[in-house]
Amino acid sequence: MTGRSATSGPTPARSGAPVSGRLPDFPWDRLAPYAEKARAHPGGIVDLSIGTPVDPTPEVARAALADAVDSPGYPTVLGIPDVRQAVVDWLAGTHGVPGLGIDQVLPLIGSKEFIAALPAHLGLGPNDLVVYPELAYPTYEVGAAFVGARAVATDSLTALGPETPSLLWLNSPSNPSGRVLPVEHLRKVVDWARERGTLVVSDECYLDCVWEGEARSVLHPDISGGSSEGILVVHSLSKRSNIAGYRCGFVAGDRAVIGELLAVRKNLGLMMPGPQQRAMAAVLGDEQHVAEQRERYLARRTRLRAALEAAGYTIEHSEASLYLWTTKGPAGPDSWQLAAELADLGILVAPGSFYGAAGEHHVRIALTATDERVDAAVARLAAR
DSSP, X not given: OOSOOTXXXXXXXXXXXXXXXXXXXXXXXXXXXXXXXXXXXXXXXXXXXXXXXXXXXXXXXXXXXXXXXXXXXXXXXXXXXXXXXXXXXXXXXXXXXXXXXGGXXXXXXXXXXXXXXXXXXXXXXXXXXXXXXXXXXTHHHHHHHHHTOEEEEXXXXXXXXXXXXXXXEEESSOTTTOOXXXXXXXXXXXXXXXXXXXXXXEEOTTTTOBOSSOOOOTTSHHHHXXXXXXXXXXXXXXXXXXXXXXXXXXXXXXXXXXXXXXXXXXXXXXXXOHHHHHHHHHHHTOOHHHHHHHHHHHHHHHHHHHHHHHTTOEEESOSBSSEEEEESOTTSOOXXXXXXXXXXXXEEOEEGGGGOGGGTXXXXXXXXXXXXXXXXXXXXXXXX
């Protein structure tokens, strides 16, 4: 008989502690009792927590995917030229970012895997500092913890003193608060980072979801000075185009850094499936479905905001993104108390503490529910 038997000797010991021990607890697991309470409501749950799209995937994406379904060969990590050109054209035409080449773009299997893995792909470790916003998507911290790097959550560069980060995350429009950072501020951050050799990575997944004012990519010439040196931008098509299930995103920017990431990702086999690449190229070339979806979200935002304010809540920031950053003030209930009182109404939301200490008295309320469920939430808030 071949193979290892139960008596053939001990299994080799693993070296080091489990990787999971370095990572923070997965925050969404803590929300389970609140979801159970919300589901018990006689009218059913209104889930405004995670922010997953619920509206139909646009026909332009479905048609492109169907046309590309015969895909017997392996895709490449680099991606097909058409999808990279679509990114270049979209950044130039929609967001005023000229001059990029297709060698400055990589397709991603959704943006979360890239955000989590970027410190590892850059070769960062315990001697490196990663900086991210005070209110932040938890995956920035996860990526730093995964490689054992130090992580600091701050919105103040002066708070870093003489230290030089290896990686600095920006997120405008913000998840969770919907805050849009001014062009002048973003330009100062880029200049500061370039002086120190710090890589700036801007998570811009909500750049197409702006309700008040204007948001710009960090690659826009008014911020970057017309150069992509030291800058990467990360985008996701999940919310913009209702294709979260397709896992389509991209990173673009500094040619040398993109080249290094390509070399690493080739070795790891991180390939976006070919049919999804065709779908991504198609949706980037079509703005009609984006405008139609924007109107749906705007209508839901208007109704939810009015109902929350009439019920005694305050909305802060929220000028962009797919969320309402909601509070009863710094002396009011904490984020879990707010989540509990809304769960009593059958409305499930995300506690602000998921996103850092600065969110302790807030909840994040997503706009990603059907019109019927949004109307149910509005009626329950009015009747409370």
